[in-house]
Amino acid sequence: MNIYIQELKMSVSSAIYWTIGMLSTMLLFMLMFPAISTDAVIMQQIVSKFPPEFTKALGLTTLDLSVVTGFYGFLFMYILLIGSVFAMKSGISVLSEEVRAKTADFLVAKPVTRTAIVTAKLMSVLTNILSQNIIYIIGAFIVANLVADHSFDQGIFLLINISLLFVQLFFVAFGLFLSVVIKKIKTVLPIALGTVFGFFVLQMLNQSLADAKLAYITPFAYYDVSQIIETSGYDLGYLAVNWILIIVFTSLTYFIFNKKDMPSV
């Protein structure tokens, strides 16, 4: 419990900044919605003049920007991106910070098991991510309901938003895994940004090529907003892959961290 609280104390301010970042990005986009939805016809015309590969890559071909869920689906890609970078950053740094700050000799020499260390740290990250999701989703509901000109399906809207949590959990697990595999991590953010944007580029390729196999290797493809709007649910295949990966990477983290030599200073 003490490690968990200590971790939270050290990470809470960063979690707040990133949540504010996500909320303001969402707000900024949503403020444009009334203008865009009234000129939806013109917007569609403009979009149709773009090369089809480009519009596909941005996900514009399948989303109807004149309705609030469609428009939100378009901007949600960027929320996912910010949230994923935060999740990845948290995942990579939470264990490796002890090595980076050279405090591993302090913590690991205490009467705690390595497993308990991973659990406490993982719980602190999960607490941050869950609180972030709750705050963000409440914000998103308020804003969406304020700017919407027609009523929209609140259930679908919730489903879209919850996919943020699942994608973030993937990146937390993947980040944890990387942090115990990579020998020495000097700075966290470049690795987090690089990995997340890598997956994002894969997703743009995937949307543009519509290759079903490619979709499995990027978590950004698991929760396609237009598909959620259409079916009012998630694709169970992708959902399963998402969770299997989360479990695999988390288990590997426990396993490797337990066997690992703490590097000396």
Next chain:
Amino acid sequence: MIIGTFGPHYENKEAFEMSVIEINNLTKYYGKARGIKDVSFNVEEGEIFGFIGPNGAGKSTTIRTLLSLIYPSSGSAKIFGKDCINEGQEIRQHIGYLPSEVFYYDNMKVIDLLKYSASFYPNVNKKRIFELAEIMDLDLNKKIDDLSYGNKKKVGIVQGLLHSPKLIILDEPTSGLDPLMQQKFFDLIHEENKKGATILFSSHILSEVQKLCTRVGIIKEGKIVKVEDINTLKSANYKKFKIEMKEAVSTDYFDFAGINDLTVEETTVSFIYSGDINKIIEKVYERKINNLIVEEPTLEEIFMHYYQKEA
């Protein structure tokens, strides 16, 4: 178990039923690089054991294996009769460890770090933090990143002692401390030892080991060279000679068994000798001399001799 019931006097070692630390053929390779090889020694209850060797000899590797910060390639180690790896968590309840390099979470205040450290142990007397800080002259309200290296070391010392551990492991504890603080620190260690704590003290500075320890283990290039009682070590009849001859002598004049570290510079001859002192007197008598100085060698010089001999 009867930890803590015996006095600190090493002379009573036959009475001990159990070694606090038992290391058996402990070997650690970092990839192909040598860490330690076949290290074996015991530390008995209530003693202050000096672990001495030059930098890079494997002192920290041995210590970090005892704390399961790293895992051995082969061999095993027991503390309080329990396996270091499988029962590490239990063992570490009763260990206070001061790493050779101290680093703490920068944004914390000293008192918060110490409270955090205390939170890992059941039944820590919070008063002890303030007592120790008082003795070590440590400002508890400063932020850790504002502290000098020496002051961080003090945080490390308080952090390692606040839970009154039965075994105190100190890895090069005095670096960064001024002489006054070193003295206070030694007094503190003596006091803990009197209360029953066993101490493993690693250092490359021999004079401090000489001051503090009852036995020493000498490690060199990853291997234990010798484990010896500090008194035996000091009482081994080593004498340091410095002779100014009337006339220059050849190098081989004094080159015979028992002579170490021989240097001959024109008329000045110096060496460390262990053996029958009459042999030297005979040699000196044959030639006339201007001056003769015979001294007790420092431990440092005795160790240098060990290192060279075993190499």
